[in-house]
Amino acid sequence: MAESNLTRCSWCGTDELYVRYHDEEWGKVVTDEQTLFEFLVLESAQAGLSWITILKRREGYRKAFANFDYRKVAEFTPQAIEKLVIDESIIRHRGKIQATVGNAQIFMKIQAEFGSFYNYLYSFMPNQKPMVNSIVDLALAPTHPPESDAIAKDLKKRGVKFFGTTICYAYMQAVGMVNDHLDSCSFK
Numbered sequence: 001m002a003e004s005n006l007t008r009c010s011w012c013g014t015d016e017l018y019v020r021y022h023d024e025e026w027g028k029v030v031t032d033e034q035t036l037f038e039f040l041v042l043e044s045a046q047a048g049l050s051w052i053t054i055l056k057r058r059e060g061y062r063k064a065f066a067n068f069d070y071r072k073v074a075e076f077t078p079q080a081i082e083k084l085v086i087d088e089s090i091i092r093h094r095g096k097i098q099a100t101v102g103n104a105q106i107f108m109k110i111q112a113e114f115g116s117f118y119n120y121l122y123s124f125m126p127n128q129k130p131m132v133n134s135i136v137d138l139a140l141a142p143t144h145p146p147e148s149d150a151i152a153k154d155l156k157k158r159g160v161k162f163f164g165t166t167i168c169y170a171y172m173q174a175v176g177m178v179n180d181h182l183d184s185c186s187f188k
Contacts, residue, residue: 006023006186006187007184007185007186008022008023008185008186008187009022009138009181009182009185009187010138010182011138012026015052017052017055017056018052018055021055022187023187025174026173026174026181026187027173027176027178027179027180027181027187028176029130029175029176029177030118030174030175030176031118033070033111033116033117033118034067034068034069034070035068035175036117036118036121036175037068037070037073037104037107037117038062038068039171039174039175040103040107040163040171041061041065041068041073041100041103042054042058042061042174043163043167043168043170043171043174044096044099044100044103044161044162044163044167045057045061045090045091045093045096045100045162046167046170047096047162047163047164047167049091051170053091054091057089057090057091059089060087060088060089060090061089061090063089064084064087064089064090065100070104070107070108071104071108073100073101073104074101074104074105074107074108076101076104081094081097081098081101084097085097095161095162096161096162099160099161099162102159102160102161103160103161103162103163106155106158106159106160109158110158121151121172121175121177122177124147124150124151124154125147125177126147130176130177130178130179131147131177131178131179132178132179132188133178133179133180134183135180135181135182135183136182136183136184137182138182141180142169142180143166143169144165144166144168144169145169147172147177148165148166148168148169148172149165149168151168151172152164152165152167152168153165155168
């Protein structure tokens with residue numbers, strides 16, 4: 001269990017899973033391509049749902065989507081998709097499952113074009129570096145700055161599904177492109 005004497009962003013509450021995610025992952029820079037794909041899958045699955053709903057099913061997603069190996073996911077057949085539609089360990093939304101397969105294919109095309117998905121993402125960032133925002137009140141935190149608007153627009157043009165600008169910004173926070181921990185947070 002995480003230390004209780006630390007100050008945390010209020011959004012993580014006291015749920016142990018949420019606290020661990022906040023403390024160990026959220027806002028930390030991710031360079032690993034498989035982890036970047038993992039969060040693309042998870043954030044896309046979140047569309048219309050709460051993040052804790054997805055976090056609670058993360059292991060189910062890991063198993064269902066080949067440990068987030070985008071090369072394998074890109075080759076999923078219609079039969080594999082049918083099996084996932086009845087898999088209770090994930091959100092059984094046919095459109096999101098099909099989108100994950102298509103998004104894996106697009107992910108690899110972007111890698112081929114930019115050398116890595118990481119390079120692609122940071123091509124949208126000022127000075128190609130993560131941003132650290134000063135946030136004193138969660139209600140004043142951005143939800144879709146110009147960078148997430150641009151990334152989401154470009155990904156949509158490329159065919160990525162379930163990844164609008166608000167989901168894109170949550171992704172950017174999750175993979176450390178943006179550090180939006182509150183200024184009072186011990187993890188800033």
